[in-house]
Amino acid sequence: MTKVLVVLVLVIGCAKSEHRAAREHYNQGIELLAKGDHDAAEKELLEARNLAGVDPELRFRAAYNLGIAYAAHADKAQKPAQGENPDLEKVLELTQQSVDWFADAARLNKDDSDTLANLGIMRARAQAVSDELRKGEGKLEARLDAVINDQRSVLDDARGAWVAIKQAGGADPLAQQGTLTHLADRERGIVAEAGVIGDLAADEIDSIGKKQEDQRDDKEKVRIVQLKNLDLYLAEGRNRIAEARRKLQELAAEDAVSRAESALVALKRAREQLLDPIAVLREVAQEELVLMQQTYGVAEAPADQIPAWLTGPAMAERQSGLRERIEEVRSRLAAATEQPLPADAKPEQKQLIERVKIAVPLVTEASGAMDRAHYKLVDKSFKDAGTEERAALDALAKAIEQFADLKQTIDITSETQKQLVSLLSPEGAKVPVAERARETKDALGQNVARMTRIKELIAEEVEKLSSAPPPPAQGSGAPPAEDQQKQIEAQKQMLAQAETLRGEAEKLIGSLDGAIKANKDPLTAAKAADAKLDELRRLFFSVIEHLQDLIRHQGETRDQTSTAHTEDDETRAPKLPGIATRQDQHGQMAKAITEALAAQADAAAKAQEPQQQQQGKAMGAAADEVRLAQNDMGDAKRVLDKAVSDKTSSHSLEPVIKSQASALEHLMNALKLLQPPQQQKQDQDKQQQQQQPQDKKDQQQQQQGGAGQRARDEDARRQRERREREQGRDTVEKDW
Numbered sequence: 001m002t003k004v005l006v007v008l009v010l011v012i013g014c015a016k017s018e019h020r021a022a023r024e025h026y027n028q029g030i031e032l033l034a035k036g037d038h039d040a041a042e043k044e045l046l047e048a049r050n051l052a053g054v055d056p057e058l059r060f061r062a063a064y065n066l067g068i069a070y071a072a073h074a075d076k077a078q079k080p081a082q083g084e085n086p087d088l089e090k091v092l093e094l095t096q097q098s099v100d101w102f103a104d105a106a107r108l109n110k111d112d113s114d115t116l117a118n119l120g121i122m123r124a125r126a127q128a129v130s131d132e133l134r135k136g137e138g139k140l141e142a143r144l145d146a147v148i149n150d151q152r153s154v155l156d157d158a159r160g161a162w163v164a165i166k167q168a169g170g171a172d173p174l175a176q177q178g179t180l181t182h183l184a185d186r187e188r189g190i191v192a193e194a195g196v197i198g199d200l201a202a203d204e205i206d207s208i209g210k211k212q213e214d215q216r217d218d219k220e221k222v223r224i225v226q227l228k229n230l231d232l233y234l235a236e237g238r239n240r241i242a243e244a245r246r247k248l249q250e251l252a253a254e255d256a257v258s259r260a261e262s263a264l265v266a267l268k269r270a271r272e273q274l275l276d277p278i279a280v281l282r283e284v285a286q287e288e289l290v291l292m293q294q295t296y297g298v299a300e301a302p303a304d305q306i307p308a309w310l311t312g313p314a315m316a317e318r319q320s321g322l323r324e325r326i327e328e329v330r331s332r333l334a335a336a337t338e339q340p341l342p343a344d345a346k347p348e349q350k351q352l353i354e355r356v357k358i359a360v361p362l363v364t365e366a367s368g369a370m371d372r373a374h375y376k377l378v379d380k381s382f383k384d385a386g387t388e389e390r391a392a393l394d395a396l397a398k399a400i401e402q403f404a405d406l407k408q409t410i411d412i413t414s415e416t417q418k419q420l421v422s423l424l425s426p427e428g429a430k431v432p433v434a435e436r437a438r439e440t441k442d443a444l445g446q447n448v449a450r451m452t453r454i455k456e457l458i459a460e461e462v463e464k465l466s467s468a469p470p471p472p473a474q475g476s477g478a479p480p481a482e483d484q485q486k487q488i489e490a491q492k493q494m495l496a497q498a499e500t501l502r503g504e505a506e507k508l509i510g511s512l513d514g515a516i517k518a519n520k521d522p523l524t525a526a527k528a529a530d531a532k533l534d535e536l537r538r539l540f541f542s543v544i545e546h547l548q549d550l551i552r553h554q555g556e557t558r559d560q561t562s563t564a565h566t567e568d569d570e571t572r573a574p575k576l577p578g579i580a581t582r583q584d585q586h587g588q589m590a591k592a593i594t595e596a597l598a599a600q601a602d603a604a605a606k607a608q609e610p611q612q613q614q615q616g617k618a619m620g621a622a623a624d625e626v627r628l629a630q631n632d633m634g635d636a637k638r639v640l641d642k643a644v645s646d647k648t649s650s651h652s653l654e655p656v657i658k659s660q661a662s663a664l665e666h667l668m669n670a671l672k673l674l675q676p677p678q679q680q681k682q683d684q685d686k687q688q689q690q691q692q693p694q695d696k697k698d699q700q701q702q703q704q705g706g707a708g709q710r711a712r713d714e715d716a717r718r719q720r721e722r723r724e725r726e727q728g729r730d731t732v733e734k735d736w
Contacts, residue, residue: 022051026062033065038073045069046624056108063105064115070098071122078129088129093621095126096669100628107632107662140200141274147193148267149664151241152555154186155260156657158244159566162253177251184248187260191241194267198234201227213339225335229328230273237266257566264559269325277329278403281363283552284325285396288370289419291318292389295373296431299382316377319389323370326396330363355402362399366392386435394442406457407540413450414533416443420512421530424523444513451506458499465492498539505532543596544674547626550589551667554633557582558660561636565653580640583660587633590626590667597623597670622670629666635659 029044049062074094078086102119109115161176161183168175208216208224216224240263247256272280298310333356341353369392376385397412404412422428423440431439465488508529515522560579564572597619604616636659643651 022048022053022055022058022062025051026058026065029062029069030065033069033072036072036076038069038076041069042066042073050627060105060108060112063101063108064112067098067102067105067115067118067122070094070101071118074098074125090617092126092129093618093673095122095129097621097624098122099126100625100666100669103662103665104628104631107658140197140204141271143193143197143200144267144271144274145668147190147197148264148271148555149668150186150190150193151237151260151264151267152559153661154183154190154244155257155264156562156661158183158248158253158257158260159562160654162257163566165253174251176253180248180251180253180256183256184245187241187245187248191238191245194234194238194241198231198238201231201234205231214342221339222332222336225332226273229332230270233266233270233273237263237270240266272325273328277332278400278408280325280329281396281400284322284329285393285400286415287318288322288389288393288396291315291322292386292393293431295377295382295386295389296435299386300430300432312377312380312382315385316374319370319374319377319385323367323374326363326367326370330360330367333360333363352403359399359402362395362402366395366399369395383432386432390435390439397446406454406461409450409454409457410533410537410540413447413454414530414537416447416450417509417526417530417533419443420447421523421526424526440516444509444516447509448513451502451509454502455499458495458502462492462495465495494539498536501532501536501539505529505536508532538592543593543600544671546589547593547667547671547674550586550593551664551671553582554586554660554664554667557586558657558664561653561656561660565657569650576640576644580637580644583633583637583640586663587630587637590630590633590663593670594623594626594630597626618673622673625666625670625673629663629670632659632663632666636663 025044026048029041029048032041032044045062045066049059049066052059052062071094074091077094078088078091080086099119099122102115102122105112105115106119157179161179165176205224205227208220208227211220240259244256244259244263247253247259294310295315298315336356337353337360341350369388373385373388373392376382376388397416401409401412420440420443423431423436423443428436508525512522512525512529515525557579560575560582564575564579567575601616601620601623604612604619607613607616636656639651639653639656639659643653643656
């Protein structure tokens with residue numbers, strides 16, 4: 001390690017004088033690293049990386065040495081003073097930071113052998129620490145997220161192989177044999193893990209099923225419906241993965257891509273079963289809005305200018321998929337109303353069930369409108385299809401608002417305002433005049449009414465705080481009563497600020513209404529109201545929720561980019577501006593999350609409680625991860641902008657896909673740092689039972705799926721060991 005550092009110092013010392021501040025931070029970081037002051041070295045090197053700008057050499061070396069610093073820091077943390085046990089959570093955090101920075105360096109200089117070797121070493125170390133720390137951890141949602149990411153990676157690589165075969169003109173059909181065979185092996189591991197997830201879901205279904213109907217609470221009633229639906233899509237995903245594997249073994253790249261893509265869709269649908277129904281409704285509504293805008297655009301476009309992906313049958317298939325998702329939500333909501341509430345049900349429970357009863361017919365109405373739109377699209381009656389899609393959106397919006405609390409109502413209002421801005425902007429001219437006027441009127445009327453609703457919800461929150469009992473006496477781990485009272489006062493101040501912003505937004509929306517009625521330019525007032533609502537939203541910013549949402553949306557954007565990468569320039573061109581816009585929005589959200597995490601980390605660091613200080617460290621580390629993701633998003637956006645603006649030549653989207661993949665990895669790392677560990681004894685006992693070796697008579701105690709799960713676990717273990725051998729795990733000590 002010392003030899004590598006000396007070389008890097010000499011290279012930087014001989015470099016040009018530009019970006020002097022960044023180089024000063026870099027050299028200071030190297031000196032601190034040599035002294036073993038890892039915390040200070042990491043701060044200096046991170047500052048150097050952030051200030052490096054367009055200096056590729058400095059960006060690379062700062063990233064590389066951050067990997068060195070975090071690796072040394074992790075090694076020190078793993079070997080504490082005699083008599084002390086290592087803090088494996090901290091070791092894993094530091095090791096993963098090292099992995100991230102080596103990965104960043106590898107992206108900047110993919111041919112550097114030292115970087116690639118150290119990246120493999122640290123990945124193996126991270127896996128080893130994770131295995132030791134989280135033995136038996138098998139939370140359903142986490143494992144499903146991981147298998148989706150693995151399948152997405154296989155799909156990307158399969159598309160890349162397919163593109164290479166197409167570019168070669170099929171001259172050498174065996175040229176991609178090694179790649180396709182390797183992908184088939186990876187699919188084998190993925191289908192094994194999907195089987196394990198299926199067994200976990202079955203175990204949870206059995207656990208709930210042992211209870212009598214009248215002993216199940218509302219959450220369990222909904223959960224069992226979710227898990228059964230998940231099992232259906234998971235089975236479909238496993239079948240598609242198996243088909244993709246066979247096609248890969250047969251070197252049928254195009255068919256393999258099709259099957260792998262179907263598998264990814266099925267796995268995503270399985271994951272969606274575990275999301276909150278309202279979150280699903282909102283996502284479907286957003287996609288339905290896009291479909292409606294495209295439908296109206298196609299209705300007025302010449303037939304010879306309509307790309308293949310916007311033909312009637314293609315759009316009808318998308319509409320059918322959205323309707324299926326709506327039907328799933330409807331069945332989940334209906335299941336919650338089938339059983340009568342107990343006599344001692346709380347008012348909140350009764351209110352929730354009443355909202356569900358109101359929402360179910362609205363969701364049914366949206367489903368019917370989508371079904372009619374599907375057939376209109378098949379018949380290429382685009383204007384009529386657009387009318388039905390708008391009806392579906394109206395019904396969905398009404399259903400969603402039945403469950404909206406203060407924060408959600410503000411979010412819905414903000415989203416509607418953005419739709420208004422779009423309708424009033426030049427791009428809104430693509431919508432037929434009559435439809436545009438009707439949509440504008442409806443959206444504006446909804447937001448005018450919501451202003452009153454938000455005012456009422458703010459008043460309710462203030463009343464809850466005012467009527468809350470006095471803070472309890474300080475106990476073990478409880479914050480002092482004075483601090484709790486300060487928190488309540490801070491919440492009241494925030495709500496007062498929210499009411500001020502709401503009032504300002506209401507005036508601007510009123511100005512917008514007046515401008516439309518007076519036939520004046522309404523766009524200025526619409527944008528001002530939109531900005532004010534954004535400011536109101538930020539008051540209720542939830543880091544983890546927005547981070548999870550960002551991961552989902554960045555994953556979808558990456559999927560869209562991967563699809564565009566396989567298409568010709570003419571088909572790809574209309575998609576690129578939208579992808580670039582989405583990528584820019586993701587970058588802005590990543591920046592907001594980074595700033596929020598950094599602020600919370602600073603506040604927690606000043607706390608006296610060790611637990612809060614530890615949380616602050618996790619937030620700081622998560623902020624660093626999201627900052628890295630933001631850098632990757634910026635890299636992806638720059639390449640996309642070039643591809644959009646340069647009409648004279650073709651641009652490869654492979655660098656974009658790689659940057660997006662790296663961004664997703666950093667976001668997932670940040671989420672892991674922010675999610676609290678499983679502390680309930682039941683979960684720990686269950687995890688220990690899952691980890692215990694199943695041998696001799698213990699195996700006989702397992703019931704359904706036991707043998708299959710063991711086989712799949714063994715298969716997954718062999719896959720992991722093979723990957724570790726490929727990464728050179730045995731060379732860790734001599735390389736370091």
